[in-house]
Amino acid sequence: MVKGSPRRVTNSVAPQPWFLRSRGMTDTQQSTPSVPPSPRPSIAVIGAGLTGVNAALAFQSQGWQVDLYSNRSRSALRDDLPATGTAILFGNSRVPDRTITDDHYAGTPTAQFAASSVGIAGTPPEASFTARFTYEAQSVDPRLRADDRLGEFLDKAATTSRFIVDEVTPETLDTIAADHDLTFVATGKAGLADLFETDLERTPYDSAQRYLLTVTAHGLPVDHVFRGRGSTVPGGLLSLHEDGEIFVGPHLHKDGADSSDDSDDAWVILAWARPGTATEEAFRSATDAREALDVLQSLHHREFPDVAGDIDWLHPIDTDPHSWLKGAVTPRVHRPTARTAGGHLIATLGDTSVAVDPIAGQGAQLATYQVAGLRDGLRAALDDGRDWDEELLTELFDHHWQEHAEAGVEVTSLFLGDPLFAEVAQEFFASAAADPAAASALFSLFSDPSPALVLRTAADVRSFAASFRAAAA
Ligand SMILES: Cc1cc2nc3c(=O)[nH]c(=O)nc-3n(C[C@H](O)[C@H](O)[C@H](O)COP(=O)(O)OP(=O)(O)OC[C@H]3O[C@@H](n4cnc5c(N)ncnc54)[C@H](O)[C@@H]3O)c2cc1C
Numbered sequence: 001m002v003k004g005s006p007r008r009v010t011n012s013v014a015p016q017p018w019f020l021r022s023r024g025m026t027d028t029q030q031s032t033p034s035v036p037p038s039p040r041p042s043i044a045v046i047g048a049g050l051t052g053v054n055a056a057l058a059f060q061s062q063g064w065q066v067d068l069y070s071n072r073s074r075s076a077l078r079d080d081l082p083a084t085g086t087a088i089l090f091g092n093s094r095v096p097d098r099t100i101t102d103d104h105y106a107g108t109p110t111a112q113f114a115a116s117s118v119g120i121a122g123t124p125p126e127a128s129f130t131a132r133f134t135y136e137a138q139s140v141d142p143r144l145r146a147d148d149r150l151g152e153f154l155d156k157a158a159t160t161s162r163f164i165v166d167e168v169t170p171e172t173l174d175t176i177a178a179d180h181d182l183t184f185v186a187t188g189k190a191g192l193a194d195l196f197e198t199d200l201e202r203t204p205y206d207s208a209q210r211y212l213l214t215v216t217a218h219g220l221p222v223d224h225v226f227r228g229r230g231s232t233v234p235g236g237l238l239s240l241h242e243d244g245e246i247f248v249g250p251h252l253h254k255d256g257a258d259s260s261d262d263s264d265d266a267w268v269i270l271a272w273a274r275p276g277t278a279t280e281e282a283f284r285s286a287t288d289a290r291e292a293l294d295v296l297q298s299l300h301h302r303e304f305p306d307v308a309g310d311i312d313w314l315h316p317i318d319t320d321p322h323s324w325l326k327g328a329v330t331p332r333v334h335r336p337t338a339r340t341a342g343g344h345l346i347a348t349l350g351d352t353s354v355a356v357d358p359i360a361g362q363g364a365q366l367a368t369y370q371v372a373g374l375r376d377g378l379r380a381a382l383d384d385g386r387d388w389d390e391e392l393l394t395e396l397f398d399h400h401w402q403e404h405a406e407a408g409v410e411v412t413s414l415f416l417g418d419p420l421f422a423e424v425a426q427e428f429f430a431s432a433a434a435d436p437a438a439a440s441a442l443f444s445l446f447s448d449p450s451p452a453l454v455l456r457t458a459a460d461v462r463s464f465a466a467s468f469r470a471a472a473a
Helices: 018-023 027-031 050-060 074-079 094-100 142-160 170-179 191-195 278-285 289-303 305-311 363-383 390-415 419-432 436-447 458-466
Strands: 042-046 065-070 112-120 129-138 161-165 182-185 211-218 236-241 244-250 266-273 324-327 337-339 345-348
Touching: 042 050, 042 170, 050 065, 050 094, 050 142, 050 363, 065 142, 074 142, 094 363, 112 244, 112 305, 112 419, 129 436, 142 161, 170 182, 170 191, 170 345, 182 191, 211 278, 211 289, 236 289, 244 289, 266 278, 266 289, 278 289, 289 305, 289 324, 337 390, 345 390, 363 390, 390 419, 390 436, 419 436, 419 458, 436 458
Parallel strands: 042 065, 042 182, 065 161, 112 236, 182 345
Antiparallel strands: 112 129, 211 266, 211 324, 236 244, 244 266, 337 345
């Protein structure tokens, strides 16, 4: 536990709650390194996935001593494993992300898209529609994003921080937590995550709702227009059929980042299968990138002939045998803190904290908000002379839950077709075919999921969509 520095009075304005005050800072203020408190607090982050690296960089920027533990070397994290997921940042979450570090991919066409063409199997072409986003989504291989940030962390590590390659066990975690003022566990959905109790009230389902198959492939220009679906603008695809859903979108693959060759334009195909369906069986049968792509191309021919010819242009990325992934996400919200066997405080981050099915693209986005919020909350606590203790970490997580995570969980249920949202989903898809505002409103939920907390009826959807009419015009 670290004690904060003495409270300082800086102006005569009536004081706000400490966490609101930190939220009022500008981006520039948040990303400016602060004067390190004395003595310098030390933080351990376990796990160097995207969340762990983001957290390490964010905490390091405050002048805190950060030890980042990884069970893989830097090169193995980048080149020897599949990405945990697609980790698209849909609009709003790019704001907290830019407070962690500069946006290195803003000018890279492959990394951005701002529209999606929706098709529903078995419906006439008029039921298809193209949604123009009210934001720009950024689709970057999380192995690349994490590696770039790990490089930044290491550049500064000589004086303030360390990258330690070590498989942390519950026993060594005890020692690490004893040696640091705070220890965050960002080991993803498995492993050390089980040290934290599941929050049954906040966890939406007790089992995975879909089986997933995803592959990143080359061969289609990034500005491709899916004319077979009636689209006139570049963008991605969202296709719904009885057995599940398929997303197709531009993706900056880790090996394409430095290339100016158009053939390096990469796309991610991410598909969901309802449990017990023939589609799930087909997904489970894939054993490499070629087979995964074959399964997904066949699925398009069977269910979505309008775009199947376009998807056929894609071929596997030879440099990356790990460009595909299959599996399922069992949703879980963990309690934010736990104690090691020796009684030392540990706290959750990223997928260890909140794991959701990726159908609404929430996981990495939530983690980005969480990291930025923790950095600001811990900084504000230090400045206010408040201890970094269990009460503070619980308060910060509750704040994150109220501001972001609860909505992220809800919007995931909406896109999973949860019965609670049956009327809402029906209205969205029916009206979006005729009303561009409804289409934009639907896709705004990927960027700002908070309306999912209140949308319950068709009338709610209509008035929500009306607020997008000016933007869509
Ligand atoms: C198919 C798919 C698509 C997705 N698409 C999106 C999307 O579009 N948008 C979005 O926001 N989110 C998306 N997500 C979710 C997103 O990818 C995850 O939320 C995010 O990548 C999780 O990062 P993490 O660092 O928390 O966990 P991980 O990436 O799992 O990282 C955990 C790290 O900890 C290490 N580790 C594990 N155990 C130990 C140990 N004992 N000691 C040391 N290190 C250890 C692991 O090796 C790993 O490096 C998607 C997920 C999936 C599955």
